Amino acid sequence: QVTLKESGPVLVKPTETLTLTCTVSGFSVNKARFGVSWIRQPPGKALEWLGHMFSSDEKSYPTSLKSRLSISKGTSENLVVLTMTDMDPEDTGTYYCARIFRGSGWSFDFDVWGQGALVTVSS
């Protein structure tokens, strides 16, 4: 069974760095088909893709947030870490990690999701 679970702080102060960990089981992050993506959702708003990794040398981020984001492998093979610098109250929301499946052509879909972690940015 494939599962993902986010963990990390529920409250961060403005200008601080957010570090969230995604613990995965039931699959391996590899170059071929499966990676891990981070997606966030401000309260009552749309989903926003924050990036993904298929391997240490295959990562992608949205240009608008690239300078603040980093996705990396954790200390063990089943951990993927999201780091987001210079947090602002507008970054408040639920942060999800999801398995990203690479299909044929340009097909990428998020086929299994974690439960999400609510992060509030406030002083």
Next chain:
Amino acid sequence: DILMTQSPSSLSASVGDRVTITCRASQSIAGYLNWYQQRPGKAPKLLIFGASTLQSGVPSRFSGSGSGTDFTLTINSLQPEDFATYHCQQSYNTPLTFGGGTKVEIK
């Protein structure tokens, strides 16, 4: 960035109704369009990938169609568990982008 626009943003329907949700891309994305269902307080769940292929385990009352810039998600015979928010997402180009969501409420 490819902008995804969903309509309507919300709708009211009754159990047994047929519901259609539209997603429009700001440029052609061929068939690289996915649909997700998100129940209140829960994570999204993949329903359809590649515009029309049902994810394993998803009931056959859900269907998707379209290509290029215009796509639809249809739910035949709406069930109580289908009241949720539906999101479209394109994977033709990065950044991967989502529509604003369509909330399906009980009439």
